Amino acid sequence: MFAFGMDAQAAVESARFYSYSYPDSCAPHAYYPGLLKLEAPFPESTADLLRQKGHTVERWPVDEWPRTGVCIAI
Numbered sequence: 001m002f003a004f005g006m007d008a009q010a011a012v013e014s015a016r017f018y019s020y021s022y023p024d025s026c027a028p029h030a031y032y033p034g035l036l037k038l039e040a041p042f043p044e045s046t047a048d049l050l051r052q053k054g055h056t057v058e059r060w061p062v063d064e065w066p067r068t069g070v071c072i073a074i
Contacts, residue, residue, distance in 0.1 A: 001072075012070050015041035032056075 001011045016039050020032035036055045038047055040062045047057045 002074070008072050008074050012072060015039040016070075 001008060004011075004014075006014065012034050016031035018037045020030075020037070022048045023029045034054060034056050035058065036050055037058045037060050038050075039060045042059075047059065
């Protein structure tokens with residue numbers, strides 16, 4: 001909200017991404033270096049730029065349960 005000047009509703013509804021570039025906290029501690037998952041609203045041009053930087057990019061469809069939780073208190 002602060003970094004992009006959004007109100008709470010806009011921040012919660014914004015597209016999210018998730019990095020798998022660190023070991024998972026749950027056993028068996030899966031690790032996928034360079035893997036980023038982007039929610040569908042990110043433009044393909046953003047995904048392409050991330051791929052050019054060496055990331056493996058996978059897309060999340062809009063109807064899939066989000067993997068990144070949102071908690072907001074105002």
